[in-house]
Amino acid sequence: MTIKIGIVGYGNLGRGVECAIKHNKDMELAAVFTRRAPESVKLLTEGVKVYPYDEIMTKKGTIDVLILCGGSATDLPVQTPELAKAFNVVDSFDTHAKIPDHFKVVDEAALLGGNVGIISVGWDPGMFSLNRLYAGAVLPGGHDYTFWGRGVSQGHSDAIRRITGVKDARQYTIPVEEALQEVRDGKNPELSVREKHTRECFVVAEEGADLDRIKEEIVTMPNYFSDYDTTVHFISEEELMKDHKGIPHGGFVIRTGSTGWENENNHVIEYSLKLDSNPEFTASVLTSYARAAYRLNQEGQKGCKTVFDIAPAYLSSLSGEELRKHLL
Amino acid sequence: MTIKIGIVGYGNLGRGVECAIKHNKDMELAAVFTRRAPESVKLLTEGVKVYPYDEIMTKKGTIDVLILCGGSATDLPVQTPELAKAFNVVDSFDTHAKIPDHFKVVDEAALLGGNVGIISVGWDPGMFSLNRLYAGAVLPGGHDYTFWGRGVSQGHSDAIRRITGVKDARQYTIPVEEALQEVRDGKNPELSVREKHTRECFVVAEEGADLDRIKEEIVTMPNYFSDYDTTVHFISEEELMKDHKGIPHGGFVIRTGSTGWENENNHVIEYSLKLDSNPEFTASVLTSYARAAYRLNQEGQKGCKTVFDIAPAYLSSLSGEELRKHLL
Numbered sequence: 184m185t186i187k188i189g190i191v192g193y194g195n196l197g198r199g200v201e202c203a204i205k206h207n208k209d210m211e212l213a214a215v216f217t218r219r220a221p222e223s224v225k226l227l228t229e230g231v232k233v234y235p236y237d238e239i240m241t242k243k244g245t246i247d248v249l250i251l252c253g254g255s256a257t258d259l260p261v262q263t264p265e266l267a268k269a270f271n272v273v274d275s276f277d278t279h280a281k282i283p284d285h286f287k288v289v290d291e292a293a294l295l296g297g298n299v300g301i302i303s304v305g306w307d308p309g310m311f312s313l314n315r316l317y318a319g320a321v322l323p324g325g326h327d328y329t330f331w332g333r334g335v336s337q338g339h340s341d342a343i344r345r346i347t348g349v350k351d352a353r354q355y356t357i358p359v360e361e362a363l364q365e366v367r368d369g370k371n372p373e374l375s376v377r378e379k380h381t382r383e384c385f386v387v388a389e390e391g392a393d394l395d396r397i398k399e400e401i402v403t404m405p406n407y408f409s410d411y412d413t414t415v416h417f418i419s420e421e422e423l424m425k426d427h428k429g430i431p432h433g434g435f436v437i438r439t440g441s442t443g444w445e446n447e448n449n450h451v452i453e454y455s456l457k458l459d460s461n462p463e464f465t466a467s468v469l470t471s472y473a474r475a476a477y478r479l480n481q482e483g484q485k486g487c488k489t490v491f492d493i494a495p496a497y498l499s500s501l502s503g504e505e506l507r508k509h510l511l
Numbered sequence: 512m513t514i515k516i517g518i519v520g521y522g523n524l525g526r527g528v529e530c531a532i533k534h535n536k537d538m539e540l541a542a543v544f545t546r547r548a549p550e551s552v553k554l555l556t557e558g559v560k561v562y563p564y565d566e567i568m569t570k571k572g573t574i575d576v577l578i579l580c581g582g583s584a585t586d587l588p589v590q591t592p593e594l595a596k597a598f599n600v601v602d603s604f605d606t607h608a609k610i611p612d613h614f615k616v617v618d619e620a621a622l623l624g625g626n627v628g629i630i631s632v633g634w635d636p637g638m639f640s641l642n643r644l645y646a647g648a649v650l651p652g653g654h655d656y657t658f659w660g661r662g663v664s665q666g667h668s669d670a671i672r673r674i675t676g677v678k679d680a681r682q683y684t685i686p687v688e689e690a691l692q693e694v695r696d697g698k699n700p701e702l703s704v705r706e707k708h709t710r711e712c713f714v715v716a717e718e719g720a721d722l723d724r725i726k727e728e729i730v731t732m733p734n735y736f737s738d739y740d741t742t743v744h745f746i747s748e749e750e751l752m753k754d755h756k757g758i759p760h761g762g763f764v765i766r767t768g769s770t771g772w773e774n775e776n777n778h779v780i781e782y783s784l785k786l787d788s789n790p791e792f793t794a795s796v797l798t799s800y801a802r803a804a805y806r807l808n809q810e811g812q813k814g815c816k817t818v819f820d821i822a823p824a825y826l827s828s829l830s831g832e833e834l835r836k837h838l839l
Contacts, residue, residue: 202772308839315838320799320826444530448787459776471648496819498648511640
């Protein structure tokens, strides 16, 4: 028997989940739900139907886990608690400051419905968070550093696109190599925002636009760019399509700390990701946690959980015996 | 109220646990048990008593978790099941091939006693195993690589010491940089034993010993050295003490895999450790899992578990709210 997955929202992330399901033999795609016109959505998987989001409650009981692929700004704060009343759900809610509130409302809904809701799944929050926790538990009193990149920041790219005279743009967040090295060397540096990351922008300007003015507007933009060393390259639309159509990302979580009676021995724990496709990798993490949501609920568990609350074995399609024999 | 820890066996690992307890404010060292003469064992912690191993059962009910710091060859196969009948226990059993058998006997004993027994805790098995599991669940169909070093291998150092004419020796296991790079580049190389690691030996010979014969015996030693490119350096006892008295280790767990409908996007997940002291780091991992053993048992759980079966939150001294707020 396979685990029946429903996808809610069919953008880059939803399509990534569809691909991940293809690569996990113990799962099948049961349905896709969208707020667009269903007939306008073309799936990769044959024989699977697309339903309007409004009909989702009629599918209660026929889907084991819903993977929610909407955005954290407006979709998930509404959808996750709403759907957790009727389904096991997994989302990638990533507004760090609002996670405690999101946890609370999803927990209430999931407890009410007798379902499992796993929130903030992906790589940050997600795999990076796990590594911060494990490393912190093993080396208490150490120092934690998270670097992101080299990768495309959707939010920063959008911010550039809103500038008058900009036709399209792609922004890369890049960790500063010297800062990374200082951290790895155990120097416990105090790093400012500017010292940790630089920003590189590839901008397609409208014909006749004032390039100096655009550049100035970018590098001085508060919150997004003014605290960083930012480079701006003007390129053609063809170059943007050719060289910058991917959505790579990644980063590093490093903890340094010491052991010994007088802290005489030093240690470095480093976790890093180098991803060709940010949404597809996030989708793959979501899909493995959908397996966990299903199993936990089968065991009678309910309520909201995060990656911190879930034993690793629940993510794997292998049995406990196989895991101990081959991976331990 | 603090968690009362007992240490069984007071070698490098036991002393490392003692140091780790000092750095974890929610724990205290309750007692140390040894098979040596107790009066010959001098602890770092003031006011803690050393007991003969034979008296350990009299301490039942006064210790929350025993951390077993004996060896995997002869100590743990006997001690862990024996002690799991009366105490929550954590061990670092690392004979990979015998883990399934060890799990079984410890499980029976721990179920009988109503205790939690966590086995094979450390960094490999342990943190490396966790990373193999997480990465494998997220990227099914990918390739796993584990490299060890640069670090001291106790077993290989001992093997050299058994050669006639050798006074002392230290052996370093070193990952081959080119192999690491091929793996990181996603080339999925098939690597022979020789292609993954080299071995470097620092040997103190007895006066008048035949150095050529010793070198030949080392590099041709089956299992230990004959399958590797091995370098032998003869040094003085003073040099060995000055430059090679530490017990550093570390290594890399790398998984490469792809996502997308036709596997068109590639990803690299890498976890690495760089440790000044192998036993102290292992001890720190053991200590964080002692916290988990205690909490799980407080919740009424019992039986044998591995790092795969334990939700990460149990390792941390922070509450669920604090973890979600600060680390997620």
